[in-house]
Amino acid sequence: MNVVETSGLGKRYGSAWALRECSLTIPAGHVVALVGPNGAGKTTLLNLVVGLAAPSAGIVTVLDGQLAGSPAALDGIAFVAQDMPLYKNLSAADMVHMTRNLNRRFDDSYAKARLAEVGIALERKAGKMSGGQQAQLALTLALARRPNLLVLDEPMAMLDPLARHDFMASVMAAVAEDGVSVILSSHVLTELERVADYLVLVSHGSIQAAGAVEDLLAGHRLLTGPASEIDTLAGRLNIVHAQRGEAQAHVLVRTDARTDSVPPGWEAHPVTLEELSLAYLREPGAAWLPGPARSRAAHSMEMAN
Amino acid sequence: MPWRRMAWVTWRQHRFALAGIVAVFGAAATYLMVTGLPMRAAYAAVAGCSPSSSDICRQAATEFLSNYAPGVGYTLGLLQAFPALVGAFAGAPLLAREFETGTFRYAWTQGFGRTRWTLGKLAPLAFMVTVVAIAFSGVVSWYLQPIVDAGDNNGPLYPTVFDLTGIALAAWTLTAFAIGLLAGTLVRRVVPAMFAALALWAGLAFVTGAFLRPHYQAPVVTTNPNIPIGAWVINQGWFKDGNPASLDTINRILTPVDVRAITPDLFQPGPSTPANLGDPVQYLIQHGLMLLTTYQPADRFWTFQWIESGWLLALSLVLFVVTVWLVRRRAA
Numbered sequence: 001m002n003v004v005e006t007s008g009l010g011k012r013y014g015s016a017w018a019l020r021e022c023s024l025t026i027p028a029g030h031v032v033a034l035v036g037p038n039g040a041g042k043t044t045l046l047n048l049v050v051g052l053a054a055p056s057a058g059i060v061t062v063l064d065g066q067l068a069g070s071p072a073a074l075d076g077i078a079f080v081a082q083d084m085p086l087y088k089n090l091s092a093a094d095m096v097h098m099t100r101n102l103n104r105r106f107d108d109s110y111a112k113a114r115l116a117e118v119g120i121a122l123e124r125k126a127g128k129m130s131g132g133q134q135a136q137l138a139l140t141l142a143l144a145r146r147p148n149l150l151v152l153d154e155p156m157a158m159l160d161p162l163a164r165h166d167f168m169a170s171v172m173a174a175v176a177e178d179g180v181s182v183i184l185s186s187h188v189l190t191e192l193e194r195v196a197d198y199l200v201l202v203s204h205g206s207i208q209a210a211g212a213v214e215d216l217l218a219g220h221r222l223l224t225g226p227a228s229e230i231d232t233l234a235g236r237l238n239i240v241h242a243q244r245g246e247a248q249a250h251v252l253v254r255t256d257a258r259t260d261s262v263p264p265g266w267e268a269h270p271v272t273l274e275e276l277s278l279a280y281l282r283e284p285g286a287a288w289l290p291g292p293a294r295s296r297a298a299h300s301m302e303m304a305n
Numbered sequence: 306m307p308w309r310r311m312a313w314v315t316w317r318q319h320r321f322a323l324a325g326i327v328a329v330f331g332a333a334a335t336y337l338m339v340t341g342l343p344m345r346a347a348y349a350a351v352a353g354c355s356p357s358s359s360d361i362c363r364q365a366a367t368e369f370l371s372n373y374a375p376g377v378g379y380t381l382g383l384l385q386a387f388p389a390l391v392g393a394f395a396g397a398p399l400l401a402r403e404f405e406t407g408t409f410r411y412a413w414t415q416g417f418g419r420t421r422w423t424l425g426k427l428a429p430l431a432f433m434v435t436v437v438a439i440a441f442s443g444v445v446s447w448y449l450q451p452i453v454d455a456g457d458n459n460g461p462l463y464p465t466v467f468d469l470t471g472i473a474l475a476a477w478t479l480t481a482f483a484i485g486l487l488a489g490t491l492v493r494r495v496v497p498a499m500f501a502a503l504a505l506w507a508g509l510a511f512v513t514g515a516f517l518r519p520h521y522q523a524p525v526v527t528t529n530p531n532i533p534i535g536a537w538v539i540n541q542g543w544f545k546d547g548n549p550a551s552l553d554t555i556n557r558i559l560t561p562v563d564v565r566a567i568t569p570d571l572f573q574p575g576p577s578t579p580a581n582l583g584d585p586v587q588y589l590i591q592h593g594l595m596l597l598t599t600y601q602p603a604d605r606f607w608t609f610q611w612i613e614s615g616w617l618l619a620l621s622l623v624l625f626v627v628t629v630w631l632v633r634r635r636a637a
Contacts, residue, residue, distance in 0.1 A: 050414050054634065074416050081410035087318070088406070094317060101310035102415035102422070
């Protein structure tokens with residue numbers, strides 16, 4: 001099952017494209033980190049997935065072919081928007097009651113038990129809660145809907161480090177208990193590095209890399225060697241990004257059977273997720289997309305060249 | 306998901322706005338009843354006067370009107386704003402607050418769906434403000450009854466009377482609510498949306514009273530200076546040989562009898578005015594002037610009420626449909 005599938009997806013605000021030619025497949029059962037700089041199109045992509053925005057081009061389906069925003073899609077996806085919007089004048093109990101009333105599925109006892117667990121009094125108004133409590137309340141409301149897919153847009157942005165830790169622990173506990181698929185967005189990869197097993201890298205309104213973290217890590221390696229030899233290396237290896245120092249250069253390359261041998265004078269290291277994503281973000285022309293999406297991206301790159 | 310559960314959501318979120326509307330209309334209704342009772346008591350004496358065509362009875366009616374009509378006029382003036390208040394305080398914030406605080410991102414991603422969520426808020430609130438307005442216009446009609454019965458010049462079609470009585474108040478309240486709702490959806494900020502709703506309502510009310518309502522049916526045009534009681538005079542003027550007569554022309558004709566026209570319908574007799582002159586209007590007519598009056602008779606009240614309420618209801622429905630359409634297509 002795929003939780004998200006997009007094909008040629010684009011979203012235009014006025015004359016500016018916030019997202020363009022986005023073809024992506026996210027299989028179920030992952031914790032997906034949607035990472036990219038501010039303004040890259042992360043929120044736009046999430047709004048399209050949860051049905052808040054309608055595509056200007058292409059299509060987006062969720063939960064095995066349901067049109068995003070359709071009743072079945074709304075039923076199965078719980079979304080926590082940026083800044084955790086809650087009705088400030090309603091108590092936690094009222095927010096629970098409201099969310100129960102607005103959904104076919106809602107686990108009332110789970111919601112109340114979870115609120116007790118994180119120390120939120122039911123009669124407390126949402127507007128009087130700390131940022132961490134608001135985030136926990138929003139997350140509780142989302143999880144109590146027993147969604148197939150949980151979408152969190154910049155969930156950590158307004159939380160202090162302790163609240164971030166608690167929040168992520170809650171998300172991961174839900175993943176362990178229910179096996180819910182999760183998509184989290186952030187402009188800081190390190191927030192998600194420990195929890196995500198799938199990475200979607202967005203920049204300048206298009207998808208630059210998407211794939212399971214272990215595939216991505218296995219598919220790349222970092223070579224360190226003399227800076228003067230980079231040009232000869234370029235002919236032989238599939239270089240994503242080269243960082244030249246005075247004497248030494250660090251080069252991120254894709255690994256495949258043809259290039260598996262390390263050139264003499266060079267040293268190979270396994271790459272970290274952060275190094276990998278930074279390398280891609282510094283090279284807007286590079287893309288790593290699995291499946292049919294790759295050929296399309298390669299095609300558009302050829303067109304660009 | 307039954308609508309009953311959505312009704313809880315609407316009630317929980319908007320009960321204070323509804324309570325506020327009921328409180329304001331209730332306070333105004335109480336005021337009308339408290340001041341209306343002594344007015345009715347005073348009118349009972351006038352109504353009991355017999356024979357009603359006698360000078361003393363006419364005198365009593367005139368005195369009653371001069372005592373009470375000005376106060377009633379001010380009250381009606383203040384009440385004009387009531388539909389606008391509903392539009393600004395119940396209509397405009399309904400969706401604008403969701404946009405302003407970002408909570409539409411919560412509400413529209415729940416399983417109930419944004420279209421049904423919008424309808425679940427809009428329909429009951431529109432219904433309730435309409436019911437409150439209908440009840441209130443009943444009180445206004447009761448309050449005005451003695452003034453109308455006493456034969457006040459401002460009959461049932463007079464602008465500040467017409468839109469507070471019958472079913473027009475309910476129609477205007479519903480329209481103001483719909484205007485506020487759409488303004489909130491377009492402006493997406495509570496306070497600017499409230500002002501936009503007030504401005505749009507005021508513009509529509511003015512255009513309706515000044516340009517549309519006089520033409521719901523072809524007005525009656527007459528040269529008879531005796532206009533039926535309660536008629537809504539749209540305009541009235543003196544004509545000579547088919548052309549409008551200026552104040553100078555009128556005064557030139559009145560010079561021999563030493564009467565001065567201050568306005569075309571207000572005359573000031575002088576020291577040498579003959580005692581047997583009678584009504585200067587008749588004198589002017591006898592001396593070649595024609596008084597042309599365009600008016601709507603009072604008995605067209607209900608026809609006009611249905612026409613106005615009908616198109617206001619249609620307009621409200623259009624505004625609601627546009628609002629729902631905007632909610633459906635709106636990108637986040």
